[in-house]
Structure formats: structure tokens, C-alpha cells
Amino acid sequence: MPKYPWQPYSPLRTHDFDDGVFVDGPQPGNLFVCRNCNRRFKFDSAAHKTWAVGKGRTYFALHDSVSSRWITQPCSGSPNEQDEEDSKRVKPRLMNAAQKLKRSA
Ligand SMILES: [Zn+2]
Numbered sequence: 001m002p003k004y005p006w007q008p009y010s011p012l013r014t015h016d017f018d019d020g021v022f023v024d025g026p027q028p029g030n031l032f033v034c035r036n037c038n039r040r041f042k043f044d045s046a047a048h049k050t051w052a053v054g055k056g057r058t059y060f061a062l063h064d065s066v067s068s069r070w071i072t073q074p075c076s077g078s079p080n081e082q083d084e085e086d087s088k089r090v091k092p093r094l095m096n097a098a099q100k101l102k103r104s105a
Helices: 064-072 079-085 097-104
Strands: 022-025 029-033 041-043 049-053
Touching: 049 064, 064 079
Parallel strands: none
Antiparallel strands: 022 029, 029 041, 041 049
């Protein structure tokens, strides 16, 4: 029986996660932090979606390119500088159409 909600073949299974803690907010989900490499992921059990998140209390979603890379890479076994930089690359908040028009004007 899989310990974590993601697929058994997933590279995410190579991480040594703490038990997922539910984190509320604009992007609610269970937070999983790897004890070895410190990568953080959120899992939305309703949508069955996993994404990488940054540090701090907010745990904002990281940029899609970072998220998809983190999800497809097996655990490196220890924290590294690249991950440290990646975890600062928070996904830009969505702008609404009006704001976009204003910016390009
Ligand atoms: Zn790991």
C-alpha cells in the first residue's frame, strides 16, 4: 500500500516525506517536505494534483518549469544550492485582463 497519495511509479516516491500536513489558503493542499533534500510539494487530494511549493508560511506554488522538474526528478538525497534558488522562483500571480491591457498600453 503506497504511503503517499501519488502514483507508485512516481519519482516523488524516492523522497522521504514527513506526513502531509493540510495547509489552508489560496492554494489549499497537503504539504509534504522531504527530510533529505528539503524539497516541498503540495498535494490536492480533491483535484489529484501535485505541485512544488516554496518556503515560508505561504508555500506559494513555484514556477511551472521548476514544479515539473521537481516532480519528475528522483530525490537527490541532500539539499543543494540549485534547489535553494529554484524555491525562490514563485509562480507569478495571475493578472486579470484589465491589468494586462493597462500594462501593455
Ligand atoms: Zn527528497
